[in-house]
Amino acid sequence: xxxxxxxxxxxxxxxxxxxxxxxxxxxxxxxxxxxxxxxxxxxxxxxxxxxxxxxxxxxxxxxxxxxxxxxxxxxxxxxxxxxxxxxxxxxxxxxxxxxxxxxxxxxxxxxxxxxxxxxxxxxxxxxxxxxxxxxxxxxxxxxxxxxxxxxxxxxxxxxxxxxxxxxxxxxxxxxxxx
Amino acid sequence: xxxxxxxxxxxxxxxxxxxxxxxxxxxxxxxxxxxxxxxxxxxxxxxxxxxxxxxxxxxxxxxxxxxxxxxxxxxxxxxxxxxxxxxxxxxxxxxxxxxxxxxxxxxxxxxxxxxxxxxxxxxxxxxxxxxxxxxxxxxxxxxxxxxxxxxxxxxxxxxxxxxxxxxxxxxxxxxxxx
Numbered sequence: 001x002x003x004x005x006x007x008x009x010x011x012x013x014x015x016x017x018x019x020x021x022x023x024x025x026x027x028x029x030x031x032x033x034x035x036x037x038x039x040x041x042x043x044x045x046x047x048x049x050x051x052x053x054x055x056x057x058x059x060x061x062x063x064x065x066x067x068x069x070x071x072x073x074x075x076x077x078x079x080x081x082x083x084x085x086x087x088x089x090x091x092x093x094x095x096x097x098x099x100x101x102x103x104x105x106x107x108x109x110x111x112x113x114x115x116x117x118x119x120x121x122x123x124x125x126x127x128x129x130x131x132x133x134x135x136x137x138x139x140x141x142x143x144x145x146x147x148x149x150x151x152x153x154x155x156x157x158x159x160x161x162x163x164x165x166x167x168x169x170x171x172x173x174x175x176x177x178x
Numbered sequence: 179x180x181x182x183x184x185x186x187x188x189x190x191x192x193x194x195x196x197x198x199x200x201x202x203x204x205x206x207x208x209x210x211x212x213x214x215x216x217x218x219x220x221x222x223x224x225x226x227x228x229x230x231x232x233x234x235x236x237x238x239x240x241x242x243x244x245x246x247x248x249x250x251x252x253x254x255x256x257x258x259x260x261x262x263x264x265x266x267x268x269x270x271x272x273x274x275x276x277x278x279x280x281x282x283x284x285x286x287x288x289x290x291x292x293x294x295x296x297x298x299x300x301x302x303x304x305x306x307x308x309x310x311x312x313x314x315x316x317x318x319x320x321x322x323x324x325x326x327x328x329x330x331x332x333x334x335x336x337x338x339x340x341x342x343x344x345x346x347x348x349x350x351x352x353x354x355x356x
Contacts, residue, residue, distance in 0.1 A: 010338075012338065013336075013337050013338030013339075016196070016215045016216070016335070016336045016337065016338065017196050017215075017335035017336060017337055017343050018194070018195050018196010018197065018335055019196065035355070037194045037219075038194070038218050038219045038220065039218055040216050040217055040218035040228060040229070040230065041215075041216045041230070042216065042230055042312050042314060043230075043312065048312070050218060050228055050312075050314065051218070052218065052219070052220055052221075076349075079349070079351055080351070082351075083351045083352060083353045083355075086353055086354070086355045087352075087353065087354045087355070127308075127311075127312075129307060129308065130305075130307065130308060130316075133305075134220050134221065134226070134228075134305075134316070136220060136228065138308075138312070154346075155343075156349075157194070157195035157196055157335070157345070158191075158194045158195060158355075159191050159194065159195055159348060160188075160190065160191030160194065160356065161191075161353070161355075162350055162351050162352060162353035162354075162355070163348055163349070163350055163351075164348065164349050164350075164351060165195050165333075165345045165346065165347070165348050166346045166347050166348070166349055167335070167343045167345075167346055168332075168343065168344045168345055168346025168347070169343070169344050169346070170337060170341055170342065170343050170344070171254075171257070171334075171341070171342050171344055172340055172341055172342075173257055173258070173260075173261045173340050173341075173342060174261060174265075174340060175261045175264055175265065175339070175340035176264070176265045176340075177213070177261075177264045177265070177336075177339075177340070178338065178339065
């Protein structure tokens with residue numbers, strides 16, 4: 001899977017449709033993965049992403065301590081791994097090992113990219129004002145990667161309790177919005 | 179379109195898949211609608227939603243002044259209205275009138291529900307700490323409505339520059355996540 005750098009101002013289009021993502025971190029030599037649906041774009045340039053990471057999650061500690069992570073965007077082919085990552089805790093499981101996912105070195109952060117995901121966003125915490133109250137982090141995307149061979153990524157979108165909507169057709173409308 | 183009240187703890191499943199929504203407000207007798215994709219769930223109970231409303235938008239003033247709004251969730255049948263609402267400003271256009279949308283009284287807030295949308299979430303601002311810096315509002319959903327006759331709502335999801343992904347099939351996976 002050959003990936004190329006994606007210009008940062010284009011990163012928003014990956015997250016705006018609301019895909020389930022895999023948040024990867026590495027802390028004290030332990031790489032980890034968390035399944036996440038609570039995220040939103042907050043700014044185009046530099047790209048800012050707001051997201052909620054529950055304080056109960058192993059990832060919360062790693063993210064807070066290292067201030068960095070990768071947002072990896074999986075497609076439907078990875079749905080069993082997405083669910084497996086959500087059903088387990090990094091405190092007891094090495095999810096890369098257990099679920100056959102491949103860590104790759106990121107360029108600017110210490111957290112690993114997940115090779116099997118069609119896009120990866122390297123992030124650093126930009127603002128933690130709302131972390132104490134809502135477990136909400138504002139992340140800045142500092143480097144973005146995309147596999148351009150996948151021109152219609154079938155992302156998955158959580159509808160609650162194990163139901164997921166799979167991305168359908170793409171339509172073009174006369175929008176003046178970015 | 180008959181709507182029933184949706185229990186508030188179930189509201190998250192409407193927004194988590196990342197649909198484009200229509201944010202409605204009313205200020206000084208002027209109802210208005212804004213198209214929005216930058217939103218995320220932040221808490222289940224009470225349901226909290228974080229969203230970005232650009233300071234350039236007419237809606238920003240109305241929301242800031244009234245502290246309330248409705249998040250309306252359209253399906254693909256309304257896509258031309260969704261785009262029309264995004265391409266125009268409430269400073270010059272009455273969007274309900276211009277685009278044939280029907281305002282309905284909300285129960286707990288002063289902003290109108292959009293009748294044609296299959297679900298509507300009445301909201302009040304819960305936290306504006308990040309409004310000055312990021313135009314980010316934390317909203318509390320105080321009342322939720324849903325049209326139960328639509329059991330597979332084909333929501334639309336913005337991919338940038340007028341391209342939208344239309345919700346595809348729903349799959350069930352063995353997730354232990356809520």
